[in-house]
Amino acid sequence: MSSAKLDEKNSRINLDTQNAEQGLSQLVLTVIELLRQLVERQALRRVDGGTLTEEEIEKLGVALMNLDIKMDELKEIFELNDEDLNIDLGPLGNLL
Template structure:
């Protein structure tokens, strides 16, 4: 069976976009993609300044990040989402993303966003170690032992 796009597929997509937008799944997904894109961009800038990237690596990274940003903006247009709406305000924690042009990796701002805090954590590294028990009716049903190392630098595992 071969599937081919119909001439009216864009009409169907436009009709469904309002329903998806109201459901919040597409904006949430695009918000996560944009957060990750900006985190990767910050790491590329850090590595560029530390002169850890060759010219060809830097060009490939810049081109890929630009294409990803264009795709996010394209999807925002298709689903009738204002790109500014991807930045969620988290109450006392501040905003998820920094205002355009207000953050440069390695520099501290007056009101850091969650992205800036995550970028700093990635740059310095953090280890989370713990245990988690999940249950119901006083029965432990799931036990998880966690060890998470979060860093943007290579680990020496000797």
């Protein structure tokens, strides 16, 4: 369903604000989820590489858990699920 329609008489675009808001929230949360996954992978590499202290590992784990909880809250607020954030990139496959 399109969130915008062209008004032929006035040559203006009429936005469906509900769909526009939903689409924008989906895009923003998708970008945040992508960045979260990249940060998590980098953190795991650093843990596996032995470059972090036990205290840094603990802080990193807590931060990643808190971010995961916050993402779940935001998905609930905007009525999105994990599948909604996995954008299909056509021949490249899914984003996440």
